[in-house]
Amino acid sequence: MAVGDFDSLSEAGKLFLKQQEERRQNTDPKTSAAEGCEKHTETNLEIIRLKPEKDDSDTQSAMNLAIRRGAKK
Numbered sequence: 001m002a003v004g005d006f007d008s009l010s011e012a013g014k015l016f017l018k019q020q021e022e023r024r025q026n027t028d029p030k031t032s033a034a035e036g037c038e039k040h041t042e043t044n045l046e047i048i049r050l051k052p053e054k055d056d057s058d059t060q061s062a063m064n065l066a067i068r069r070g071a072k073k
Contacts, residue, residue: 001046003065004058020045 002017009017050061 001048001062003048003050003062005050005052005054007052017047020047 006014006017048065050058054061056064
């Protein structure tokens, strides 16, 4: 899972996400507009793009999502 607004992502990271998104275009992704996420069935990668003007950090947003999905540790 990749969670963030990706504003400080390295060039290598941006390239990786771009490649995953290109793969998604060639597959049938499952999307959830409510959470703004895309599940890439081929790579099993969820990309959750956050709005840059959010109040929480990317890390806090990722932790909140994990808790909402049932993480205990």
